[in-house]
Amino acid sequence: MTTHTETHSAGGHAGKHEHGGPTTYALTLVALLILTGITIGASYIDLGSGNVVVALAIATIKATLVALFFMHLLWDKPVNRIIAVAGFLFLGIFLMFDLIDLDARNYYLPQNVHRTVVPLVPGTAPAPLTEILPNPDEGPTGATPVPGAEAPAASTAPAPAAAAPASEKK
Amino acid sequence: MSTTPIDLPHGAQGAHDAGHGHGDVDPHFQHHFTTMEQQNDTAKIGMWLFLVTEILLFGGLFVGFGLMQGRYPREFVEAHTHLVRWQGSLNTIVLLFSSFTMVMAVDSAKKNKPSKTVWYLVITIICAFVFLFVKYLEYSHKFEEGWYPAKWYRGVGDAIPGSHGYATFFAFYFMMTGLHGIHIVVGIGLLSWILMRARRGEFSSAYYTPVDLVGLYWHIVDMIWIYLFPLYYLIQ
Numbered sequence: 001m002t003t004h005t006e007t008h009s010a011g012g013h014a015g016k017h018e019h020g021g022p023t024t025y026a027l028t029l030v031a032l033l034i035l036t037g038i039t040i041g042a043s044y045i046d047l048g049s050g051n052v053v054v055a056l057a058i059a060t061i062k063a064t065l066v067a068l069f070f071m072h073l074l075w076d077k078p079v080n081r082i083i084a085v086a087g088f089l090f091l092g093i094f095l096m097f098d099l100i101d102l103d104a105r106n107y108y109l110p111q112n113v114h115r116t117v118v119p120l121v122p123g124t125a126p127a128p129l130t131e132i133l134p135n136p137d138e139g140p141t142g143a144t145p146v147p148g149a150e151a152p153a154a155s156t157a158p159a160p161a162a163a164a165p166a167s168e169k170k
Numbered sequence: 171m172s173t174t175p176i177d178l179p180h181g182a183q184g185a186h187d188a189g190h191g192h193g194d195v196d197p198h199f200q201h202h203f204t205t206m207e208q209q210n211d212t213a214k215i216g217m218w219l220f221l222v223t224e225i226l227l228f229g230g231l232f233v234g235f236g237l238m239q240g241r242y243p244r245e246f247v248e249a250h251t252h253l254v255r256w257q258g259s260l261n262t263i264v265l266l267f268s269s270f271t272m273v274m275a276v277d278s279a280k281k282n283k284p285s286k287t288v289w290y291l292v293i294t295i296i297c298a299f300v301f302l303f304v305k306y307l308e309y310s311h312k313f314e315e316g317w318y319p320a321k322w323y324r325g326v327g328d329a330i331p332g333s334h335g336y337a338t339f340f341a342f343y344f345m346m347t348g349l350h351g352i353h354i355v356v357g358i359g360l361l362s363w364i365l366m367r368a369r370r371g372e373f374s375s376a377y378y379t380p381v382d383l384v385g386l387y388w389h390i391v392d393m394i395w396i397y398l399f400p401l402y403y404l405i406q
Contacts (some may be wrong), residue, residue, distance in 0.1 A: 028270070095236075
């Protein structure tokens with residue numbers, strides 16, 4: 001009997017709890033527009049590398065507002081919340097490991113950068129700094145395999161030739 | 171009570187409940203679901219899974235953009251200044267506003283106000299077209315200057331050795347804003363479809379899942395732009 005009365009109340013109204021509503025959405029829009037203004041204003045202030053951090057922090061606040069109120073995650077079933085958070089979590093792992101990689105790269109990248117000392121002759125353009133030369137550490141190792149590299153090539157070459165007649169016999 | 175092992179609240183057991191006066195089965199109800207609520211929840215979970223793939227799709231591009239910015243910091247910062255700030259800002263405001271009208275369309279569909287739903291959807295579609303028009307102005311300006319993506323790049327710095335940075339920047343710019351623009355075009359199609367169904371009066375408080383799901387799609391497109399805007403237009 002109790003289950004029957006419950007089904008009546010659950011079926012009668014699609015939204016059991018009144019949530020959201022035009023006022024909430026309008027306030028969300030106002031907050032989003034104010035944050036947009038702040039992010040545009042902050043971009044005029046030179047914070048060095050901090051500019052990107054500030055921009056991304058404000059963007060994340062805005063995205064959270066959109067997800068919670070416009071996309072109803074605040075009132076939605078936990079399953080959908082878990083899915084959304086998991087998506088961003090894995091994106092965060094992706095980003096984090098790439099940043100670690102980028103950070104480690106910077107440690108040895110200057111060794112690869114070609115820094116030619118150009119004599120200061122008027123009219124000559126300075127050499128670009130970003131031209132990447134072969135790594136000096138790899139120089140000797142890169143040169144030695146040349147005689148050695150031909151040996152595997154020579155040894156592998158007869159192999160297909162030997163295999164070809166075998167396939168022709170069939 | 172023992173005759174009904176599973177509880178069927180919303181009209182799924184309409185045949186049994188005909189005598190009670192509320193037995194009409196919702197025409198949108200599909201027989202392989204137990205209840206209408208379960209059907210709606212299932213659709214919504216599916217939509218959220220799709221949205222996560224969207225986040226990861228654009229996420230990969232954002233990571234690539236970040237790595238290339240680390241590789242060509244000088245060229246990227248310089249190339250950033252070629253983007254027009256007011257165009258990006260205007261498009262941000264337009265998309266945020268359209269997200270608001272979209273959520274109002276969902277809200278009015280839920281509250282049995284079909285004519286309001288139609289109008290909110292019309293405003294949302296107009297906003298989408300405004301966005302695309304500003305994008306057209308932006309792109310045509312880039313093409314005039316020869317700032318094509320990757321190997322087609324013919325703009326400033328072309329003659330400088332090691333100027334791959336500019337070409338790489340515009341490759342990412344066109345890839346990311348272009349993919350986002352395609353999402354806007356697809357969104358216009360979806361919104362028009364929902365608009366036609368809303369005009370036929372198909373949606374009510376009992377069934378408005380399509381409006382809800384298209385709304386979620388539209389919000390994720392807005393959310394992606396929230397990240398694209400500062401990263402491309404506001405970095406100096």
